[in-house]
Amino acid sequence: MLKKIPVIIIVALIVSSFMPQAVMAAVLEVDTASSELYTDIWQDNADNDESYPIGQAFSTTPTRGVGNDEVERFSVSMSVNEGSMVGQLSNLNGSMVNNAIFPFKETVKLDSVTWKWNNGGRSYFFLFYTSTDNQNWTEVEITGNASKVAIENTYDEDGNQDGPGVECYASVPAGIADDDDVLPITFSFKQTAEAKYFKIVMFGSDGETGDLGVRHQWFSFNSMKFEGVVATAEEATPESPAADDPAPADVPAAAEDAPPPAPAPAAPQTGDGAMIFIVLIAAFGAAYAAARRIRSN
Numbered sequence: 001m002l003k004k005i006p007v008i009i010i011v012a013l014i015v016s017s018f019m020p021q022a023v024m025a026a027v028l029e030v031d032t033a034s035s036e037l038y039t040d041i042w043q044d045n046a047d048n049d050e051s052y053p054i055g056q057a058f059s060t061t062p063t064r065g066v067g068n069d070e071v072e073r074f075s076v077s078m079s080v081n082e083g084s085m086v087g088q089l090s091n092l093n094g095s096m097v098n099n100a101i102f103p104f105k106e107t108v109k110l111d112s113v114t115w116k117w118n119n120g121g122r123s124y125f126f127l128f129y130t131s132t133d134n135q136n137w138t139e140v141e142i143t144g145n146a147s148k149v150a151i152e153n154t155y156d157e158d159g160n161q162d163g164p165g166v167e168c169y170a171s172v173p174a175g176i177a178d179d180d181d182v183l184p185i186t187f188s189f190k191q192t193a194e195a196k197y198f199k200i201v202m203f204g205s206d207g208e209t210g211d212l213g214v215r216h217q218w219f220s221f222n223s224m225k226f227e228g229v230v231a232t233a234e235e236a237t238p239e240s241p242a243a244d245d246p247a248p249a250d251v252p253a254a255a256e257d258a259p260p261p262a263p264a265p266a267a268p269q270t271g272d273g274a275m276i277f278i279v280l281i282a283a284f285g286a287a288y289a290a291a292r293r294i295r296s297n
Helices: 004-017 054-058 272-296
Strands: 041-045 050-052 074-077 085-087 090-092 095-117 124-131 142-144 146-151 166-171 185-189 195-205 218-230
Touching: 050 074, 054 074, 054 095, 054 218, 074 095, 095 124, 142 146, 166 195, 195 218
Parallel strands: none
Antiparallel strands: 041 050, 041 074, 041 085, 074 218, 090 095, 095 185, 095 195, 095 218, 124 166, 124 195, 142 185, 146 166
């Protein structure tokens, strides 16, 4: 039996050393100090001590169960008639929308975004996009906790619920925890291509009606978190001189019949996986020898 165990372990190590290693998703850093962290509008109600700019999307305070002026969150309205808004909504083919843009500190590949709504019983209507230059945007396909739907209406430029219907994502209701706070909701998607910016286009919510029509203008959340991987920068390849570039005047041209220099012998390279494999083999070999000595005694 003692002879079989090290052999089995060694075979398993050899097989695993050739298997690809999974890259684990991590929390990605948003550049909250950047001027590119932006939203079309945000709520600022000085009379009620309520100010909810985009930076508070990352607050981790509760979204329910405390006084309304104590809830730190990002909050906007799709209605132009709401007087506590700062900024100007965007008009998207007749629908009034709010665009929120989040710049990352590094180039990333996204797996998901998580936050807590201000109201856990509603379905919210939105679209996600990524970009590398903050100008050209690619829509993100969501695979978890939201589905693509055709909503019946949106808010129009007069602040009424008479805007055109659009195709967008509708979230599932997040639900309420035992402490009356809204549960976090994670929107997962196929890992995106490299991105430097993330954008949310917001249309509002259904106001807990359960249908596919915008009935409520508010769009509020906090505890925002992005997960994915930092994109690996490709190694720069030095440019070769152009074929027709003349040789410098003070450098003599090489003789045509001169033999090419012999290539230097390549140094053997050992990857991290191989080094771990070698160390483990040595460790198990020592353990096996010790076991044989014990058995012989």
